[in-house]
Amino acid sequence: MPKEMVHVLIGDFNMKKLFPIKNIDSNPSDYRINYTVNLYNYKIIFFGGLNELVQSINSIDTFDITTYRWEKLKTKGKIPSPRHSHSA
16 A cells, blocks of 8 residues: 555644644545444544545554544344445
8 A cells, every 4th residue: 555545634624724743653544435333432543435446445443543544344143235435
């Protein structure tokens, strides 16, 4: 995965700017765009989206905003089908 694709950006709507958050020795499992994101227990949860080959994916990554670390979330049960451009 190219290094420039592993950043999380925070948007400041008043300033109309995006600010990068530096990752600490961890990366998301997939490059993704058009994903769903939620916040739970100080973790940003990323689900689905399109990868760098513009294919739908169904992986789930978390970014811990207290430690600045990525982790691929392990799930149990039936895996949802790949999807993109959705919301939750």
